Amino acid sequence: MEKKKILLAVSGGIAAYKAAPVASKLYQSGYDVKVILTESAQKFITPLTFQTLTRQAVYTDTFEEKEPAVVSHIDIADWADLVLIAPATANVIGKLANGIADDMLSTTLLATKADVLIAPAMNVNMFNHPAVKKNMQTLAGFGWRFIEPNEGLLACGWIGKGRLAEPEELINAVHMYFKENREGQSLPLKGKNVMVTAGPTREELDPVRYFTNHSSGKMGYAIASAAKKLGADVTLVTGPTSLEVPSGVQVERVISAKEMFDKAISLYGEQDIVIKCAAVADYTPVTVHSNKFKKKNDTWTIELKKTDDILKELGERKEHQILVGFAAETENLEDYAKDKLVRKNLDMVVGNDVSKEGSGFGSDTNEIVMIKKDGSIRPLPILSKEQAANEILEEVMELMKR
Numbered sequence: 336m337e338k339k340k341i342l343l344a345v346s347g348g349i350a351a352y353k354a355a356p357v358a359s360k361l362y363q364s365g366y367d368v369k370v371i372l373t374e375s376a377q378k379f380i381t382p383l384t385f386q387t388l389t390r391q392a393v394y395t396d397t398f399e400e401k402e403p404a405v406v407s408h409i410d411i412a413d414w415a416d417l418v419l420i421a422p423a424t425a426n427v428i429g430k431l432a433n434g435i436a437d438d439m440l441s442t443t444l445l446a447t448k449a450d451v452l453i454a455p456a457m458n459v460n461m462f463n464h465p466a467v468k469k470n471m472q473t474l475a476g477f478g479w480r481f482i483e484p485n486e487g488l489l490a491c492g493w494i495g496k497g498r499l500a501e502p503e504e505l506i507n508a509v510h511m512y513f514k515e516n517r518e519g520q521s522l523p524l525k526g527k528n529v530m531v532t533a534g535p536t537r538e539e540l541d542p543v544r545y546f547t548n549h550s551s552g553k554m555g556y557a558i559a560s561a562a563k564k565l566g567a568d569v570t571l572v573t574g575p576t577s578l579e580v581p582s583g584v585q586v587e588r589v590i591s592a593k594e595m596f597d598k599a600i601s602l603y604g605e606q607d608i609v610i611k612c613a614a615v616a617d618y619t620p621v622t623v624h625s626n627k628f629k630k631k632n633d634t635w636t637i638e639l640k641k642t643d644d645i646l647k648e649l650g651e652r653k654e655h656q657i658l659v660g661f662a663a664e665t666e667n668l669e670d671y672a673k674d675k676l677v678r679k680n681l682d683m684v685v686g687n688d689v690s691k692e693g694s695g696f697g698s699d700t701n702e703i704v705m706i707k708k709d710g711s712i713r714p715l716p717i718l719s720k721e722q723a724a725n726e727i728l729e730e731v732m733e734l735m736k737r
């Protein structure tokens with residue numbers, strides 16, 4: 336089997352010394368390993384250590400071009416099957432979360448399309464600082480997976496969470512990553528870009544009130560997760576939900592129908608498949624009050640205007656994409672769903688009767704009917720949203736064969 340290529344990026348904390356056994360064990364396990372050391376990392380450990388352990392030249396400087404034929408930070412960014420950042424300092428986490436590219440590690444990470452495992456290590460108070468937490472959330476939103484630090488006595492003398500995971504844990508995480516992705520080549524959606532929209536939107540009325548709906552996001556998140564497991568590059572455009580973003584899925588958070596419209600349209604061109612599961616507000620207040628609207632009269636009449644129909648717009652702009660919409664209905668499910676299929680120029684519509692128990696909003700299950708543009712209709716029994724998501728993607732893959 337072809338050797339898997341690991342790029343080990345080491346930043347400057349005392350835990351940098353633990354990266355040496357990681358490089359060594361990965362090399363001995365049969366991986367091809369290349370190493371980047373930041374300038375600070377070199378204060379703790381030398382390039383020669385890693386060069387000797389991996390039998391490869393070590394990268395330390397963006398401008399030190401080892402081979403004239405290539406630009407090294409782009410070359411190794413493209414070379415890697417997986418990047419492991421260990422240890423990741425607060426500084427490196429901050430830079431990467433904010434797109435700063437001022438050294439070999441950060442330029443390479445900005446350029447790579449490989450998946451990233453990141454193992455933070457720092458003082459417990461730094462680890463718990465809101466700025467670091469926010470930056471880690473941003474990186475998780477890129478689909479990067481964290482290898483949590485351990486708790487214990489830290490090099491600085493504090494006791495708490497911040498110790499770099501042990502070399503065995505880091506190596507295990509790499510093995511697990513490749514085990515999960517072993518099917519590699521046979522993953523049916525590998526190389527495909529999939530955009531899923533999920534959750535509700537919120538339409539603001541004043542600083543304390545908004546209109547929304549009952550969507551929890553469960554159905555859309557299940558589709559995003561299933562598409563990722565099938566090998567796709569998944570972007571989840573989500574309204575406000577309390578759900579955890581599935582591992583490896585890139586997230587774009589929006590609030591209002593207008594924000595979802597703008598985000599979905601801007602990402603549309605690069606997508607192969609779009610599944611619009613979000614429950615988008617059909618109407619939004621004409622007037623948004625800048626201050627809290629004070630209680631005065633017995634009644635309050637609010638004027639609403641139609642929002643732009645995102646799915647219809649995507650249907651009109653459709654080029655190569657497979658476009659799937661949902662229809663949430665409480666009556667005449669098939670008729671209304673078929674009408675949406677035609678009117679919005681969809682390849683498939685997924686109808687669900689949201690008045691049925693165990694179907695639609697908030698539940699862990701859904702009862703769906705899939706209607707394709709060739710007229711075929713496939714009703715399904717009540718299924719978990721994960722199962723329903725897999726069935727939807729099966730039909731999408733059928734559509735791609737045509």
Ligand code: PMT
Nearest residue numbers: 550551552553554614615644645646660661662663696697
């Ligand atoms: O999130 P859960 O709690 O798991 O619930 C799942 C669900 C019920 C939200 C989901 O299964 C579902 O039915 N999603 C679509 C909800 C909806 O808005 O349906 P609709 O029939 O009103 O809209 C039809 C389609 O047009 C949908 O694909 C919708 O995303 C899209 N639309 C609607 C309005 C608008 N302004 N822009 C749109 O793109």
